[in-house]
Amino acid sequence: MDLLIIFISAAIVNNFVLSLFLGICPFIGVSNKTSSALSMGMATTFVMVLTAIVSWLLYFLLLVPFKLEFLQIPSFILVIASLVQFVEMVIKKVSQPIYRALGIFLPLITTNCAILGFALLLSMREYTLIQSIIFGLGAGVGFTVALLIMSGIREELELTDVPKAFRGAPITLIIAGLLALAFMGFAGMI
């Protein structure tokens, strides 16, 4: 039950993109097509779960016992950068089309604030290892859901007659704001 609450909370109620406003760059950048949004979401989820495991081990087994908590930000950045490199290699090996569809946004997961924010929240809330993995999974799923909703809307949007001044980024930002408002409705759920 505890784990379920953590999952729902990370995925929907405290959605990383639409409630905490983390990871806006890929949210706007990769939400053109549903297929690339899905693969970006999956890559991010994968990185988040791995980050959860590695940064939990790093923080609670190395940094806390040796009183090196002040190193958490640089060491987390190191963890994330290496993991993203690793994920990039895996995706390049497994699927060239996904690798090309993600393009520049894959290396940009390195500097995705959603991941660093996630790692910092993890240490702040002092979750157990299992809880952190579920938290990572929930955060990743929430990120994917946000991207998928956005890409679905944007695919429809291409067929509509948007006023010239609002075409492209402006209408996307307006929709993002409306979606964030909609997600506020979940606030009292947990």
Add this chain to the structure above:
Amino acid sequence: MDTTIIIAIMTMGGLGFVFASGLAFADKKLRVEENPLIGKINDALPNANCGGCGCAGCFDFAVKLVEGNAKPNGCPVGGEETTQSIAELLGVDKGSIIKNVPVVLCRGGNKEAVNKNTQYIGPTDCKTAIHVSGGDKLCLYGCLGGGDCVSVCQFKAMYMNENGLPEIINEFCTGCGMCAKACLRNVIEMHPSNRNVFIFCKNEDDPKRSKEVCSVSCIGCGICAKKSDGGIEMVNNLAIINYDKLDLTKIAIDKCSTRAIEVINSKSIMVN
């Protein structure tokens, strides 16, 4: 204090080493074998990444070449040498193309085009000039004289002459087409280098205003189009050459009162 710094440095160094060795190991295991030809072709290309071939850069072009989605002569910058070496690497016949070169289709410099009698002090580039009531010339179709084309040229093949018009140095021009894209008035066009007759004007005003704003404009009289059999068409008071139907012997080039249409000494630059 000192020990804290040392511990911090050692911790981060150690972590970095651990992750680096992990990545090195993963790289060995997960390395994707790229076609070695891609690297070789990439080395043979100019690597200016100008985008003249229509690809996202030289590496992208090399990938497309190996996949067979591009032709060896697709790189306008490298010229014959590059085409030759790519064809050798791929083991195919090199195609032959005539290089596209930019032509400045406006001759209304500071002397010819009538000024608005205004004085403007500020940034002189075209992007600014077009916002400040469309530049200081009365003609709303001609060269703005700000030199945006010169500043985008990576190959130093353009300069602004003393009359305030851009000039192209054919020897340096690679035909990448960036100047034509940069021109806000579309005065610079890309044409095959063996073309030698052009309408050096873009003015679509009526004859009266055309004459008022510039002494070398196409006034839209249509005398050149009269017996051309479709070689020249009149569109919006401007003569447009249809190069497919053009027959130079049928055109009364000498009759043009403003010399807006002219045959120039073409330097045919062939890429065999």
